[in-house]
Amino acid sequence: METNRFIQFCIKGLEKAHLPSENLFSASRQLVGDRMVYYRDRRNEYRFTMNALMGLQKAKEQGNDIFLDPEADFHLMAKRIHEMAHSPEDIAATLWTGRAIGTPIPQAAEALFQSLLTAAPRLKNLSAKGLAWMIIACVTGDKKHVDRAGTLVKLAESKYISDETKLVREHTAGIRRNWSSFGAHAYIAYALLLYARRTGDGRAAGLGLQIVRKLVELQGDDGQWAWMYHVPTGKVADFYPVYSVHQYAYAPFFLLEAVDLGHSEFREPLVRGFRWILGNNEMKETMVEPKHHIVWRRVFRAGLNAKLVKIFRALAVIHYGVKADIEKPPAIQIDRQCWGFEMALPLLAFAGRKEFDELFCDQSFLS
Numbered sequence: 001m002e003t004n005r006f007i008q009f010c011i012k013g014l015e016k017a018h019l020p021s022e023n024l025f026s027a028s029r030q031l032v033g034d035r036m037v038y039y040r041d042r043r044n045e046y047r048f049t050m051n052a053l054m055g056l057q058k059a060k061e062q063g064n065d066i067f068l069d070p071e072a073d074f075h076l077m078a079k080r081i082h083e084m085a086h087s088p089e090d091i092a093a094t095l096w097t098g099r100a101i102g103t104p105i106p107q108a109a110e111a112l113f114q115s116l117l118t119a120a121p122r123l124k125n126l127s128a129k130g131l132a133w134m135i136i137a138c139v140t141g142d143k144k145h146v147d148r149a150g151t152l153v154k155l156a157e158s159k160y161i162s163d164e165t166k167l168v169r170e171h172t173a174g175i176r177r178n179w180s181s182f183g184a185h186a187y188i189a190y191a192l193l194l195y196a197r198r199t200g201d202g203r204a205a206g207l208g209l210q211i212v213r214k215l216v217e218l219q220g221d222d223g224q225w226a227w228m229y230h231v232p233t234g235k236v237a238d239f240y241p242v243y244s245v246h247q248y249a250y251a252p253f254f255l256l257e258a259v260d261l262g263h264s265e266f267r268e269p270l271v272r273g274f275r276w277i278l279g280n281n282e283m284k285e286t287m288v289e290p291k292h293h294i295v296w297r298r299v300f301r302a303g304l305n306a307k308l309v310k311i312f313r314a315l316a317v318i319h320y321g322v323k324a325d326i327e328k329p330p331a332i333q334i335d336r337q338c339w340g341f342e343m344a345l346p347l348l349a350f351a352g353r354k355e356f357d358e359l360f361c362d363q364s365f366l367s
Contacts, residue, residue, distance in 0.1 A: 005360055005366070006350065007064060007346075007347065007350065008064070010293075010346050011067075011347070013293035014056065016029070019038075023073050023076045024045050024049040024073075025045060025344075026038045027040055027041035027048065028297075028338060029337060039337075046090060048339065048340030049077050050074075050097040051097075051340075052343075052344040053073055053074050053097055055346070055348050055351075056070050056347065074098060078098070081106065085112055088116055088127070088131075091109065092130060092136075092137045100348075117138075120152065121155055126172075128168050128170050128180070129184055131160065132184075132190065135149050135195060150195075153195055153204050162234075164232070165232065166213070166234070167180060167185065167211070167231045168184050168188045180231050182250065183250060185211055185215055186246070188208075188211065189208050189254035192211070193205065193212075193254060194257055196261065205261060208257070209258060216266065222280055222281050222282060222326065223269070223272035223280065224239055224247075224273075224276060224281070225243075225251050226242075227239060227243065235318060236324045238324055239327075241298040241300035241335070243297065243298045244297060244298060248273075248277050249348075251270060252270055252273075253348070256353070271356070274359050275359070279364075282327060282328055282332065283299060283334065290366060297336075297337050298334075298335045299334055300333065300335055302330060
């Protein structure tokens with residue numbers, strides 16, 4: 001068995017989020033008073049379960065004992081693919097998961113994915129994350145699919161990545177064309193670097209590394225990865241909420257790919273970002289809760305957080321010289337919940353990695 005305290009912690013956390021009677025993972029667990037409460041959301045639970053199965057499969061391949069059969073549960077979940085027919089992200093997640101597990105893709109899912117590949121250049125609802133997941137699903141397939149990934153990489157370059165700032169557009173039209181989350185950047189950078197490592201494509205590697213360097217440039221002093229960016233100016237629009245999963249999974253996805261391509265300088269921002277959840281943060285408090293095998297979801301601003309307030313705050317940063325500052329308590333507080341995929345993604349990033357013992361052996365992960 002792999003002796004990695006952090007990996008074991010994540011597996012136990014997923015086991016507590018698992019609903020065996022339904023072969024899926026709950027949408028979230030939230031601390032209410034002194035007890036954990038499960039929250040349900042059928043649509044999110046489809047994608048979160050796919051994420052969890054990929055992570056558990058990776059952990060299993062590295063010699064860890066897990067509590068379910070990823071292949072069996074994948075096929076049970078994939079029977080619902082018709083419910084996800086209008087979601088590029090869910091379709092791509094199904095293909096990515098099946099390939100990660102190494103099992104035949106159900107015909108209905110494969111047909112939806114092929115239609116999605118054909119329509120991708122014309123889709124108005126295709127997010128950067130959806131495009132990235134499509135690239136990953138192709139790269140992990142056979143040669144025919146890898147070739148299709150190349151077409152998607154060109155689409156990312158032409159429509160989703162700013163030539164001027166190297167930031168990623170979350171959407172290609174509307175107001176969200178100028179505002180983009182960290183998640184959009186993380187998955188596009190990861191997809192480009194994964195494609196580059198699998199194919200040797202230097203242009204894709206260059207594009208991915210440009211995004212990585214820009215994100216590292218904008219990383220907070222305590223390792224925070226910002227929540228929202230303004231693409232035209234290349235600035236952080238708002239650091240909050242700071243999401244834990246960005247610190248210990250999303251950023252490691254692309255930083256580890258960059259390291260594996262020979263860019264060892266990206267190890268330091270990975271370690272600094274991870275240490276944020278261990279208490280090296282503006283709260284001076286660990287985000288890890290060992291009793292429930294959970295990492296608290298995020299640090300967010302106390303008080304008004306309505307969408308309109310966030311928009312006005314971001315506009316003030318971009319157009320009126322207000323600085324996107326790191327806040328201190330009591331202006332910020334911890335959101336004591338964890339979503340169903342958040343203990344799964346670090347398994348994909350870190351299972352089998354041996355070079356981060358200073359993080360994995362932290363006392364926070366003792367239960």
